[in-house]
Amino acid sequence: MELTKLTALELGAAIKKGEVSVKEAAQAALDAVAAQNKELNAFITVTSERALNRAEKLQAGVKDAESPLYGVPMAIKDNICTRGVKTSCASKILGDFAPPYDASVVERLADMGAVSLGKLNMDEFAMGSTSETSFYGPVRNPWDLERAPGGSSGGAAAAVSAGLGWYAIGSDTGGSIRQPASYCGVTGMKPTYGTVSRYGLIAYASSLDQIGPLCRDAADCAAILDVLQGRDPKDGTSLDGQYGNLLGSLTGDVQGFKIGLPVDCYGDGLDGEVRASVLAAADVLRARGAEVVELSFPVMEYVVPAYYIIAAAEASSNLSRFDGVKYGWRAEGYESLDGLYRKTRTQGFGSEVKRRILLGTFVLSSGYYDAYYRKALQIKAVVKDAFDKAFHQCDMLLTPVAPATAPKLGESLSNPLQMYLSDVYTVPVNLAGLPGLSMPCGFDSKGLPIGAQLIGPHFGEGRLLNAAHAFQLDTDYHKRTPKGGDPA
Amino acid sequence: MTVNTELVEYISELSRLELQCGEKQDMTAQLEQIIAYMDVLNRLDTQGVEPMSHVFPVKNVLREDDVVPSQDRAALLAGAPVPDGEAFLVPKAVE
Numbered sequence: 001m002e003l004t005k006l007t008a009l010e011l012g013a014a015i016k017k018g019e020v021s022v023k024e025a026a027q028a029a030l031d032a033v034a035a036q037n038k039e040l041n042a043f044i045t046v047t048s049e050r051a052l053n054r055a056e057k058l059q060a061g062v063k064d065a066e067s068p069l070y071g072v073p074m075a076i077k078d079n080i081c082t083r084g085v086k087t088s089c090a091s092k093i094l095g096d097f098a099p100p101y102d103a104s105v106v107e108r109l110a111d112m113g114a115v116s117l118g119k120l121n122m123d124e125f126a127m128g129s130t131s132e133t134s135f136y137g138p139v140r141n142p143w144d145l146e147r148a149p150g151g152s153s154g155g156a157a158a159a160v161s162a163g164l165g166w167y168a169i170g171s172d173t174g175g176s177i178r179q180p181a182s183y184c185g186v187t188g189m190k191p192t193y194g195t196v197s198r199y200g201l202i203a204y205a206s207s208l209d210q211i212g213p214l215c216r217d218a219a220d221c222a223a224i225l226d227v228l229q230g231r232d233p234k235d236g237t238s239l240d241g242q243y244g245n246l247l248g249s250l251t252g253d254v255q256g257f258k259i260g261l262p263v264d265c266y267g268d269g270l271d272g273e274v275r276a277s278v279l280a281a282a283d284v285l286r287a288r289g290a291e292v293v294e295l296s297f298p299v300m301e302y303v304v305p306a307y308y309i310i311a312a313a314e315a316s317s318n319l320s321r322f323d324g325v326k327y328g329w330r331a332e333g334y335e336s337l338d339g340l341y342r343k344t345r346t347q348g349f350g351s352e353v354k355r356r357i358l359l360g361t362f363v364l365s366s367g368y369y370d371a372y373y374r375k376a377l378q379i380k381a382v383v384k385d386a387f388d389k390a391f392h393q394c395d396m397l398l399t400p401v402a403p404a405t406a407p408k409l410g411e412s413l414s415n416p417l418q419m420y421l422s423d424v425y426t427v428p429v430n431l432a433g434l435p436g437l438s439m440p441c442g443f444d445s446k447g448l449p450i451g452a453q454l455i456g457p458h459f460g461e462g463r464l465l466n467a468a469h470a471f472q473l474d475t476d477y478h479k480r481t482p483k484g485g486d487p488a
Numbered sequence: 489m490t491v492n493t494e495l496v497e498y499i500s501e502l503s504r505l506e507l508q509c510g511e512k513q514d515m516t517a518q519l520e521q522i523i524a525y526m527d528v529l530n531r532l533d534t535q536g537v538e539p540m541s542h543v544f545p546v547k548n549v550l551r552e553d554d555v556v557p558s559q560d561r562a563a564l565l566a567g568a569p570v571p572d573g574e575a576f577l578v579p580k581a582v583e
Contacts, residue, residue, distance in 0.1 A: 100563035194544060207542065236549050237542075305526040316503065323504070325576050330569035337581040338504070346506045354505055359519060361499045375529050377539030382532065384543055417521050433543035458544075 003028040004163035008072045008220040015071040022071035026055040029073045033164045042155040044078050044136050045086050046118040054115050070113035075165045077156050078119040081200040089202050090134035091124045093322045093348030095329030103200020104232045112227045117165050121155030124350045126204045129419050130412045133352040142482035147406040150180030156214045157184035167215045173208045175426025178438035182401035182451025185440045188214040189221045192458050193433030194239035197232030205314035208430040217478045218468035222246040252470045255289035260394030262297035271404040277442030277450040278400045288470050295393050299386045302379050307427035309363050309376035316360025384432045391457045399425050401438045401451035437464045440477040491520035
């Protein structure tokens with residue numbers, strides 16, 4: 001049995017049956033990390049000893065374990081707090097900061113029986129679409145080491161794709177789970193805003209941030225969301241709902257599902273091979289009994305500017321807490337309190353983070369607030385309204401995840417605006433707080449994975465996962481692995 | 489909307505960031521480009537549209553005022569760059 005090729009649920013079942021010990025699984029993943037992380041740079045921190053100790057402890061509980069994912073090794077994006085384990089947000093300014101508490105999702109995963117292998121590389125403070133703005137250096141795409149894995153959860157996507165752990169926990173503010181999942185050929189989901197606690201997620205843009213899974217397939221995503229979702233009194237935006245049983249309700253039956261293709265998402269700027277692959281995914285679902293309808297979604301040109309105004313505004317406020325006083329790193333050579341703030345922030349933040357802080361400060365500043373920030377909040381209402389109208393005509397939308405496949409390393413850094421524009425298909429989902437799923441739906445002529453996005457109404461996770469599961473029953477794109485991922 | 493170095497200096501000041509000379513020019517050019525692009529929003533008439541800060545109509549989330557242990561002070565201070573036994577240390581802020 002090639003352990004690292006199994007899905008999380010397959011490994012969980014093998015552990016339950018006693019075919020594999022938790023420690024063997026952890027060791028297999030750590031071996032893969034040792035072999036490949038130098039090249040991929042997917043991990044910032046590997047907690048080998050902790051993982052093996054934890055695996056040994058968990059073994060005694062296998063027989064009584066309730067979760068199908070008990071004992072399955074995984075990893076966590078480095079913007080999610082882990083008690084006693086360095087949490088850097090891939091920024092110099094947090095230094096070797098080790099939080100004194102676990103994020104709520106980390107507690108939930110621990111209670112379920114997860115084994116963490118460590119913390120995953122990302123764009124600094126989750127600001128970027130390529131995982132190149134990390135203080136710890138860029139992550140590489142396992143499908144082509146000269147290319148970016150996407151971002152900001154690039155380490156998470158690269159790790160799952162290359163077999164360095166069976167699933168990963170990422171965060172998605174404007175596409176940061178879905179787009180890297182697409183570039184690396186894995187399945188990722190951003191759940192409905194408020195359904196997964198953000199307590200312990202280092203905030204970028206609080207009204208848009210959501211934690212979610214990156215996995216080998218839709219069934220794994222369902223199993224992990226069953227663990228992650230739920231009301232948390234520690235997060236004021238957390239919602240009551242009917243949680244659990246996403247995995248149990250996966251039937252693969254899409255009979256009668258109405259899938260909308262927003263024509264505005266298939267126009268100019270979309271790569272031809274990506275368009276063809278995503279439309280072919282619609283055909284697969286149609287063949288399984290879904291109805292496919294075209295509809296109009298006339299707000300696409302406004303989503304990127306509205307998103308970047310809101311995200312930057314919230315970032316400028318959220319990141320004011322990083323000042324060299326309470327956590328992490330402090331610059332040297334200051335003479336006053338103000339000088340301490342300035343020196344630490346100037347030397348501690350990278351240029352993309354500074355750009356967004358400045359942009360956010362600008363759109364919130366006196367004289368520009370109404371023209372930019374207030375206007376963006378109005379556009380947000382318009383986008384939400386457009387989705388409401390769309391969901392009167394269909395159950396879910398099918399769109400590309402990104403306009404093209406993974407870019408070459410370095411290409412995006414030289415032109416920030418160009419990078420922002422590549423988020424066009426993912427950001428509207430965050431503006432409206434909707435669930436969105438990214439699944440592998442093909443490969444381009446360069447051999448790079450292509451992703452399709454399913455978008456549903458609030459609390460529509462079950463149907464999205466079912467559609468993705470149905471698609472994966474009839475296709476094998478999600479099962480392909482990059483060459484480097486083949487164990488020697 | 490014109491973005492010039494004076495504006496970038498002003499927002500840098502508000503953000504407690506100091507841009508070096510070359511960095512300031514690059515940032516000015518990039519912000520000018522980004523903000524010019526954002527002006528596309530003006531094409532959409534949003535008169536009468538209520539600005540939306542939260543997609544769910546959830547207001548005034550209240551909970552019982554239960555007393556629970558707060559974080560351990562020593563553990564919190566351990567993450568700070570310059571703590572002493574009971575506080576974060578910074579340069580003198582008031583004369």
